Structure formats: C-alpha cells, structure tokens
Amino acid sequence: MSKLSPHFDSSxxxxxxxxxxxxxxxxxxxxxxxxxxxxxxKAIYVNSGYRCNNNPWGSPIDAHRKGMAADIRVQRKDGSYYTAEDIAEAAERVGFKGIGIMEPDSCHVDTRGDEPYIYDWWHGNETTGVDWTKDSGHTFIRGTVFDGERNPAPSEEHTKDELLQELKALYEKYS
Ligand SMILES: [Zn+2]
Ligand SMILES: [Zn+2]
Incomplete structure (x- = not known):
C-alpha cells in the first residue's frame, strides 16, 4: 500500500x-x-473506492470498476460530519461532473466528463432515486461558505507572527 497524496493512501x-x-x-x-x-x-473517509467485477455493490458498468470514483464522508475539525448536500456542493465546486447524494452524510463522486466514461455528466440522489440527467442546468451549489474559506491559512498567521517579531526587534534596536 502506498501514499497517493498528503491525505489519501491506496489502502x-x-x-x-x-x-x-x-x-x-x-x-x-x-x-x-x-x-x-x-x-x-479533519478527514475524508472513503466508504467505497475501487470495485472489482465480482463486487455485488453497484452496477456492472459503474465508475468504481474503473478506479475513477469514490463514495465519501467528510468530517469537520470538530468531529461532526458534513451533510451529503454539503459534500455534493463542494464536489461540484472542485470540478466533479459525476455526483450522487447518499443520505444522510455520504456522497458519490467520479471523474466522468474529464476521463473516459459512457456518460459525461450525472447529478443524482442515490437514496431517493431522483436523477437530474436530463436537467443539465442542475446545480448543488447553494453559496455555502465552507470552513476552508472562512479561516485564514495557518501559513498566513505564521507570517503575520513573524512580521510582528521583526517589528518588535527593530523597535528595540532603534529606541
Ligand atoms: Zn472484489
Ligand atoms: Zn459510488
């Protein structure tokens, strides 16, 4: 098993x-x-990533079988979980074109539309069976301001802190 990125491992x-x-x-x-x-x-949990052809979950042609899909849950820093609708909104904003809500707090995402798949776009609700395939104008975006946009990046804070220290040192030197 190997590290795929800072927060994800192939396992x-x-x-x-x-x-x-x-x-x-x-x-x-x-x-x-x-x-x-x-x-x-705090963490993104992968409920289901790759599915082999013998895996009974999902359709025989679903995007999981090609290694281009994940069913995920997203935990906030305080330990609570985002809703399925929140995850769908964030997924659409980072460019996913295959998105399926799984109530109450999971969501399917896949890279269709940017990587080869039979259909290029899909918004759905896997729990209720609602499918917006024919409504290409459908969006999950409701203008939510996510925590990652609200809080300043730690590196910025560090820089401000350093600046303050430098100013203090300068002040002491010349006063
Ligand atoms: Zn399998
Ligand atoms: Zn899925």
Whole structure:
C-alpha cells in the first residue's frame, strides 16, 4: 500500500469484497485533496473506492470498476460530519461532473466528463432515486461558505507572527 497524496493512501480504495486494487485516477485524488482543503476537513473517509467485477455493490458498468470514483464522508475539525448536500456542493465546486447524494452524510463522486466514461455528466440522489440527467442546468451549489474559506491559512498567521517579531526587534534596536 502506498501514499497517493498528503491525505489519501491506496489502502483506503481497495475493493470491499476481495481487497484488490488498481491504480486510482490521479484526477480523482487531486480533486479529493481540493475538497479536503475547501472543507477544512479533519478527514475524508472513503466508504467505497475501487470495485472489482465480482463486487455485488453497484452496477456492472459503474465508475468504481474503473478506479475513477469514490463514495465519501467528510468530517469537520470538530468531529461532526458534513451533510451529503454539503459534500455534493463542494464536489461540484472542485470540478466533479459525476455526483450522487447518499443520505444522510455520504456522497458519490467520479471523474466522468474529464476521463473516459459512457456518460459525461450525472447529478443524482442515490437514496431517493431522483436523477437530474436530463436537467443539465442542475446545480448543488447553494453559496455555502465552507470552513476552508472562512479561516485564514495557518501559513498566513505564521507570517503575520513573524512580521510582528521583526517589528518588535527593530523597535528595540532603534529606541
Ligand atoms: Zn472484489
Ligand atoms: Zn459510488
């Protein structure tokens, strides 16, 4: 098992039925990292990543079988979980075109539209069966301000702190 990115390891994406894996899409991992930052996540949990052909979950042609999909839950720094709708919104904002809500707090994301798949766009609700395939104008974006946008980046704070220290040193030197 190996590290795919700062917050994801290949072991998190193995098939639930047999433990096998294939190379996961780089774009999938890149976008999951973007979501991690945007949502200021404590952790993104992968409920299901790769599914082999014997795995009974999902359709025989679903994007999980190609290593380009993940069903995820996103935990906030305070330990609580974002809703499925929140995850769908963040997923759309980082560029995912395959998004399926799984009530109450999980969401399917896949890289269709940017990587080869039979359909290029899908918004759905896997719990209620609602499918917006014919409504290409559908959006999950409701203008939520996520924690990752609200809080200043730690590096910025550090820089301000350093600046203050330098000013103090200068003040002491010349006063
Ligand atoms: Zn399997
Ligand atoms: Zn899925």
């Amino acid at each position: 998190e994406f193995v098939c639930g039925c047999c433990g096998k894996s294939i190379k996961m899409s780089d774009l999938l991992i890149e976008r999951l990292e973007k979501m991690h930052t945007l949502m200021a996540a």
